[in-house]
Amino acid sequence: MKLSEVEPGSVVVIADVHGNPEVRKKLLDMGLIKGAEVKVVRNAPLKDPMEIEVKGYNLSIRKVEAEKVLVVER
Amino acid sequence: MIRTALAGNPNVGKSVIFNALTGAKQKIGNWPGVTVEKKEGICNYKGTEIQVTDLPGIYSLTASSIDEKIARDYILDEKPDVVVDIVDASNIERNLYLTMQLMEMEANLVIALNKMDLAESKGYRIDVRKLSNEIGLPVVPMVAIRNEGVEELKQTVVHAANSPKKPAIRYSDEVEEAIGEMEKKVTKERILPEYPSRFVAIKLLEGDKTILEKAGKRTEV
Amino acid sequence: MDFAAQIAMARYERIGEILGRCMERVEKPESFSDMIDKVVLDRYLGIPVFLTLMWAVFQFAFSVSAPFSDAVDVFFSACSDWAKNTITDPQLASLIGDGIFGGLGFVLVFLPPIAFVFMALAVLEDTGYLSRAAFVMDRAMTKVGLQGKSFIPMLLGFGCNVPAIMATRTIENEIDRKITIMVNPLMSCSARLPVYILFAGVFFEKYAGAVITSMYLLGILLAALMATLFRKLVFGGKPSPLLLEMPPYTVPTLRGVFTSAWVRTRVFLKKAATVLFIGAIAIWFLSTHPWQATEGGSVVENSYAAVIGHAVEPLIRPLGLDWTAGIALFAGFMAKEIVVGTLGIVYGVGEENVASAIVSHFTPASALAMMVITLIYLPCLATIGILRQELGGWKWTGFVVAYELVLAYMVAGIVFLGCKLVGVA
Numbered sequence: 216m217k218l219s220e221v222e223p224g225s226v227v228v229i230a231d232v233h234g235n236p237e238v239r240k241k242l243l244d245m246g247l248i249k250g251a252e253v254k255v256v257r258n259a260p261l262k263d264p265m266e267i268e269v270k271g272y273n274l275s276i277r278k279v280e281a282e283k284v285l286v287v288e289r
Numbered sequence: 290m291i292r293t294a295l296a297g298n299p300n301v302g303k304s305v306i307f308n309a310l311t312g313a314k315q316k317i318g319n320w321p322g323v324t325v326e327k328k329e330g331i332c333n334y335k336g337t338e339i340q341v342t343d344l345p346g347i348y349s350l351t352a353s354s355i356d357e358k359i360a361r362d363y364i365l366d367e368k369p370d371v372v373v374d375i376v377d378a379s380n381i382e383r384n385l386y387l388t389m390q391l392m393e394m395e396a397n398l399v400i401a402l403n404k405m406d407l408a409e410s411k412g413y414r415i416d417v418r419k420l421s422n423e424i425g426l427p428v429v430p431m432v433a434i435r436n437e438g439v440e441e442l443k444q445t446v447v448h449a450a451n452s453p454k455k456p457a458i459r460y461s462d463e464v465e466e467a468i469g470e471m472e473k474k475v476t477k478e479r480i481l482p483e484y485p486s487r488f489v490a491i492k493l494l495e496g497d498k499t500i501l502e503k504a505g506k507r508t509e510v
Numbered sequence: 511m512d513f514a515a516q517i518a519m520a521r522y523e524r525i526g527e528i529l530g531r532c533m534e535r536v537e538k539p540e541s542f543s544d545m546i547d548k549v550v551l552d553r554y555l556g557i558p559v560f561l562t563l564m565w566a567v568f569q570f571a572f573s574v575s576a577p578f579s580d581a582v583d584v585f586f587s588a589c590s591d592w593a594k595n596t597i598t599d600p601q602l603a604s605l606i607g608d609g610i611f612g613g614l615g616f617v618l619v620f621l622p623p624i625a626f627v628f629m630a631l632a633v634l635e636d637t638g639y640l641s642r643a644a645f646v647m648d649r650a651m652t653k654v655g656l657q658g659k660s661f662i663p664m665l666l667g668f669g670c671n672v673p674a675i676m677a678t679r680t681i682e683n684e685i686d687r688k689i690t691i692m693v694n695p696l697m698s699c700s701a702r703l704p705v706y707i708l709f710a711g712v713f714f715e716k717y718a719g720a721v722i723t724s725m726y727l728l729g730i731l732l733a734a735l736m737a738t739l740f741r742k743l744v745f746g747g748k749p750s751p752l753l754l755e756m757p758p759y760t761v762p763t764l765r766g767v768f769t770s771a772w773v774r775t776r777v778f779l780k781k782a783a784t785v786l787f788i789g790a791i792a793i794w795f796l797s798t799h800p801w802q803a804t805e806g807g808s809v810v811e812n813s814y815a816a817v818i819g820h821a822v823e824p825l826i827r828p829l830g831l832d833w834t835a836g837i838a839l840f841a842g843f844m845a846k847e848i849v850v851g852t853l854g855i856v857y858g859v860g861e862e863n864v865a866s867a868i869v870s871h872f873t874p875a876s877a878l879a880m881m882v883i884t885l886i887y888l889p890c891l892a893t894i895g896i897l898r899q900e901l902g903g904w905k906w907t908g909f910v911v912a913y914e915l916v917l918a919y920m921v922a923g924i925v926f927l928g929c930k931l932v933g934v935a
């Protein structure tokens with residue numbers, strides 16, 4: 216499942232991160248690494264971007280980037 | 290005079306600490322050729338002058354953005370006597386990620402653990418002494434908006450300048466094996482000998498573009 | 511797994527080990543910050559809250575600061591009058607009164623809105639709302655080649671492009687920031703409004719409101735178009751990822767807000783102000799010299815400025831404009847506020863009677879062309895000074911000036927010819 220498809224309120228675990236090397240590196244640096252727990256907090260009023268909680272902080276991420284993050288149920 | 294640089298993630302309280310340290314004595318300019326603000330100032334601790342340079346707020350040191358490049362080049366090339374790594378205690382896990390990378394660069398680090406008040410209200414109980422022992426670096430707890438810890442920070446910086454510490458940081462065996470092998474190559478082929486070899490090895494393995502370019506200019510990796 | 515992922519994991523693993531030994535986490539009930547966000551970022555309330563706050567920021571930046579600007583203006587006008595009345599040599603009096611004091615006043619009136627913009631931004635930044643504002647607007651702004659954080663600078667552009675361009679300092683991504691700066695002058699600042707009011711009022715009477723509104727919309731449309739184009743053609747089409755931290759809300763401190771505003775305002779004083787001041791003196795010289803021919807700076811028709819006005823006439827002739835429009839536009843390069851006043855001087859009628867005078871020099875079609883050119887043609891001198899400061903040199907500034915000139919000419923041409931086609935003279 217892609218992170219972009221996760222409903223607000225759910226908690227999931229990251230399985231893999233794709234995307235072009237630069238963006239991927241950025242996601243990894245921000246704590247979106249394999250095994251990390253992610254809570255989807257909400258979608259923006261215009262549906263994109265989405266707000267997630269990871270590594271104890273809140274992060275806004277666009278759907279295009281969230282599509283590159285594969286997640287599984289906890 | 291001691292030359293220090295302030296490094297840290299965005300929004301950790303770097304500006305507040307910079308202002309608390311330097312007061313009105315600050316110079317604003319731009320980093321050469323780019324439109325990123327550069328702030329410098331001077332402060333004094335018991336007769337020792339401390340020059341403070343504010344680096345852009347960054348999450349990582351991969352030099353993928355101009356901010357990261359400025360910060361990294363400054364630390365690598367200007368070699369400040371002390372790098373003050375400002376860590377937001379209320380967001381400590383992600384903040385320490387930059388600390389790990391600063392340690393990889395073998396900078397002489399002092400950790401300013403700011404926003405202790407927020408960390409507390411978030412339910413984080415941090416044992417500062419233990420933390421300092423665990424990473425082998427001086428850690429100064431601070432609440433910068435209330436001016437708490439500013440004098441201690443100055444004192445610690447002066448102390449660190451006189452007795453630099455560069456504790457090694459070790460990762461899992463698998464990762465260390467890869468780093469070790471690359472490091473041998475880096476040393477043998479004298480790739481970027483002016484930088485710490487372990488740091489160069491890690492960056493080459495990470496596929497860091499700017500380091501690859503720099504190295505490639507002189508040798509074929 | 512590749513090394514980049516491996517080492518990122520290894521670093522976080524190491525952090526986990528360290529924190530495991532020196533930190534405890536106590537569960538806390540939902541934080542205050544989360545509760546605020548439930549309202550402020552709500553699916554339905556999010557946008558109204560955002561718009562209300564943006565309205566407040568705009569008012570604070572331009573309405574609350576206005577009396578201070580007026581005071582600066584009054585003060586330097588008084589200085590100017592004093593100089594002209596006390597200095598006996600008329601040329602020196604004009605230099606000191608109009609050139610130096612006029613120039614100082616021209617530069618320093620920007621100080622209040624800049625300081626107020628930066629105070630407002632500091633409050634938004636320190637409270638934590640700035641990243642929420644970007645979160646709310648990002649979707650809409652990416653559609654037009656910009657990003658969430660571009661919204662505030664673009665909005666401020668309706669007031670004045672100078673503080674607006676300085677406000678792009680909140681955008682971390684260099685490319686996004688450059689694009690936002692480069693299209694900002696297309697947002698129709700308040701100094702352009704008198705020109706629209708004059709021409710629309712005279713030539714489109716009943717429809718004046720609609721015509722003026724369409725100028726603003728045209729500016730927005732062109733900004734969107736150019737931003738998209740620049741991202742595609744100039745910056746390789748790569749959208750920059752937005753990974754924005756949403757910090758918990760905090761109460762800003764007065765000291766923090768003032769320091770941040772002061773530090774950034776000082777940059778304007780130190781850098782842009784000198785360029786502007788020199789530019790102001792240069793324009794004073796061009797519009798009052800040769801001293802003999804202009805009879806002591808009072809007959810603009812004989813000045814170097816008029817020479818320039820005549821020189822551009824062949825260029826603007828196809829748009830139905832003559833050399834008087836050329837001089838007014840040249841003056842508008844200094845500050846768009848003085849376009850109307852300059853027309854008055856050129857026609858020798860004073861500002862109150864310009865309306866009747868322009869009827870014989872413009873037609874509805876050329877009036878529209880004139881408005882379009884005023885909207886687009888050149889960033890004013892102050893904006894150019896700021897562009898140079900914020901884009902880090904003349905290269906990109908020159909690019910902005912060039913594209914605006916070309917765009918103004920093209921759009922004005924299309925509008926003028928379009929009018930002819932549908933039978934508007």
Ligand SMILES: Nc1nc2c(ncn2[C@@H]2O[C@H](COP(=O)(O)OP(=O)(O)O)[C@@H](O)[C@H]2O)c(=O)[nH]1
Pocket residue numbers: 297298299300301302303304305306346403404405406407431432433434435635636637760761762763766
């Ligand atoms: N609660 C708390 N807030 C702080 C502290 N230090 C800074 N802040 C706040 O953190 C925010 C970011 O500070 P700033 O210095 O601008 O961060 P910078 O982006 O690192 O320069 C501001 O709203 C400050 O008021 C602190 O010790 N405690």
Ligand SMILES: [Mg+2]
Pocket residue numbers: 300303304305
């Ligand atoms: Mg700051």
